Amino acid sequence: MKYFATFFTHSAAIKFSRYLTKNKIENESCPVPRKLSSNCGIGVSFHYDLDDVDNLYIDDLEKIYYADNDKYTLYRNFDEFE
Template sequence: MNYFATFFTHSGAIKFSRFLTKSGIANESSPVPRKLSSNCGIGVSFSYTDDINKIYIKDIEKIYFIDCNGYSLYKDFDD
């Protein structure tokens, strides 16, 4: 599945991207689309087929599914 994660801080986004890269998970950092709110404005898109909780870090604000209809909220960690 394809996901897009938003973060509370820029450093959190960079940390997550590096973690994914070291774990062999392809990812790309990019500006957060305007329709998705974010505290820092930088997000990370990635593909992952296992349990998403295995790669969760505390800096993640929200994770969205990416599909042909756009973005759908998967999990909000801000609650």
């Protein structure tokens, strides 16, 4: 399944991308569509086949969306529990 993650900081996006790469999870850093967030301009698109995406959580992760072409559906908002 394809996901898109947004972050509060650029450094968190870079850290998350490196974490995914280290764990052999296909990913790509790219601009965040304006309709998703205005916090940080960099997001990470990734493919993940396991059901529990929550175990990928890192600090400064804002939200994870299901991604289907240009359609995004919120999977989890990590900010609402802070």
